[in-house]
Amino acid sequence: MKMYIKSVVVDDQAKARTFYTETLGFQIKHDIPMGEFSWLTLVSPEEPDGVELAxxxxxxxxxxxxxxxxxxxxxxxxxxxxxDLDAEYERLTAAGVEFTNPPMTAGGAKMAVFNDTCGNLIQLIELLDQA
Amino acid sequence: MGLPFDPQLSTLFRALGDDTRLLILEQLKARDDQTLFELYGRVFNEHGFCLTRQAFSRHLNTLEEAGLIRTAWRGRTKVHSLTAAASFRETLAPFLTGYIKGDRP
Structure with a gap:
């Protein structure tokens, strides 16, 4: 058994498509019209065959x-x-993304939280080396 | 008749009389506009305090009702800020100063 899809529910699929691709940098894997909505999934360009985000x-x-x-x-x-969480924080802040939680260290990770403009808060995590 | 001190005093001491609530105030001293999630994360990570969301939320309500913090909406997210300065200056300080100086009435 493998992980296949992780779903994020969004207020507006078209707006989410733009934010998740143009601002965050993910790639569209499937965009299949199904009536009023679409079967819309994304992958990370770093992992094109990885888990899809629906x-x-x-x-x-x-x-x-x-x-x-x-x-x-x-x-x-x-x-x-x-x-590199700090670099992503700088990049996304410059792109107008609103962070509700600036970078902070929590246990073995550095994390921050931003608003995806589609009704969700998303956590960014940089795992720190556990020496 | 009446109390020889500000009637708000016991409300303030009750609100301050809890380790979690004191840690929340300490976190807000560093920065305003923090969410429940961020405050919870900081209190947990830095001090190992582990509560339910409901318990943590009640602590925030107690601090707000005592006038030590205020909340505001930033978009659809609620944020918390410190307002303790006025209470400390106007209510706590006059009361405590007498004890610190060792004055006798």
Whole structure:
């Protein structure tokens, strides 16, 4: 058994497609129209055959209640790893991305949290060498 | 008749009388506008305090009701900031100064 899809529910698929590709830098793997919505998945250019990120429409009201509650408390539900957190923080801040949590060291990792503009907070993690 | 000190005093001491709440104030002294997630993360990482989200949220409410912190919405996220200075200056300091100086009435 392998990991295949990780889903993020988004307010607006078109807006999310732009943010996740142009701002974050992920690549579209599948973009298949299915009625009102699309089956839209992304991969990291560093791992084109890796786990896919599905940008799912918030068509079920329960997902929106759940996401709003996490957003209010500043809690991220999805994490991406980066090699250099400070550099990514600089790059994304310059691109206008809003961070709710500036970089901080937590245990064996450095982390930060940003708003994806589509109803979610995303955590960036740089794993530190555990000497 | 009445109290010989600010009636807010006991509310402030109750709000201050908890290690977690004192740690939250210490975190906010460093920077305003922190989310529950960030405050929780800092208190946990730096001091090993492990609470439920509900318990942590109650501590934040207690601090806000005592007027030691205030909350605001930044977009759809709630952030917390320190407002303790006025309470400390106007209520706590006048009371404590008498004891620190060792004055007798």
């Amino acid at each position: 940008l799912e429409p918030g068509a079920h009201e329960a997902t929106n209640t759940f996401r709003a509650a996490l957003m209010a408390d500043g809690i991220p539900f999805t994490a991406f790893s980066v090699d």
